[in-house]
Amino acid sequence: LEYSRSPAHPVSGVYYGAHNQGTMNLPFAYILIKTGGSVVLVDVGHDASDFGGQIANSIGVTGWTSPDIVLGECGVRPQDVTHVILTHAHFDHIGGLKFFPNAKIYIQKKELESWMWILAKGRRFRSLQAGLNPADILYLTQANIEGRLELVEGERENLLPGIHLYPAFDTHTAGSQYVVVQNGEGDDKIVLSGDVVYT
Template identity: 30%
Template sequence: MKSNQTYAITLVEYAYGPAFSNAMVYSGYYEMTGTTAVEYVIGVIEGPSGILLVDCGYDPQHEVAGRESRAQNHIKYQHPTKVLKKAGFNPEDVSGILLTHLHWDHADCLECFPNAKIYVQKDELFGWIETLSMPKEYNTLKVSVDICDIKECINALGEDRLVLLDGSVEDLFPGIDITVAPNGHSWAGSLITVNTKDGKYTFTGDTAYVKDNILGGRHDGVSMPNGYNCGSVKNVLITMQDILRLAQGDMNKVLISHDIGVWDCFESITTPEDDLRIAYVAK
């Protein structure tokens, strides 16, 4: 029987990109010129299964994160552990990290949560190991991944903290479902659907950077994939339809970690000392 267990969801901002190129936001499908502001957010799920993170953010001390965050002119950066502590979550208390995918801005701080099990799609991890072993002619595929994050997954394996997911999983935890996003933005992403007292919310990972990727930049319902995709555009579009199905067509139930509009949808506060935001999606 499907679980009716409910959870609280909090979103914690740790960096901000004021001007991400529309050539990447819409991957050439709409407005090659201009920019879009984007967020860098960690999701926190609280409930009977403990404290679970949806992704864990980046550390600019690492090679790829430093290079990419500087190139994209990120501002207001604070280390994810620092902002999580301000929101009331200690890194040592995190029991699990649900990775939507292994790109640098989602999986770069795994080592900061020593007691957390890491949940990642098997095909995602194996896909990046294969990709990173390919010769330099294929380096374009590698720009979004830091080998240090792959190493942290292997380290977690040695500590019995790595859980490989083989596709979609109903009730990975009671009330938390995984829907696989195969061979699209990444080799095998995870959509994470969480039951709350206010209904179900779905974390999209980077299948979409902003709502208009799903709804269409012209608000005509024609979905427009974003950049940094390594798989099939067709699969990205199929996953966008999966997101709409999971949300029953309600975009307010879709949690896109780079979409600045998230702060308008939920009760939120701004921390005065660093001008970063915290949103309470469901309490």
């Protein structure tokens, strides 16, 4: 579900070796899955009203639309979301968590630990924080206190029926993960790669 876009994104930022190939319209999106009685989001976008919005503006991201509107077009309210799977902790994947107060949150333990380590390093290592809104990491700690955070360690088969999590460590981020969704028959598989592979 597209919630924002980068209308003049460099092609080289998406396709390896495509230097000086112009720009493209790059959608910013999250994925909605309805399965059984569960409403699942893979990633949650960013919040245009906080530092994530400042990051987005600085890289040319425009047209932010609230989850109320985006999900409403699918007949879902943000408070109906029961599970959030985060592929990684960059602002455009994690920053909208506050819009989903009833959701259980799943992120790789290695992802959270790596960002906490980077944040603890101070100003000299600020360049390592690119793409991160530190407030998003604080939100995860609050979700943990509330019992809504689960740190995944590696593979997790059948998080929910037909939804599997797999690590993609040391790729786009230190603790990235991707999601595989199987249909009821188990034959078809959809891979939701986050930013490990742009699709």
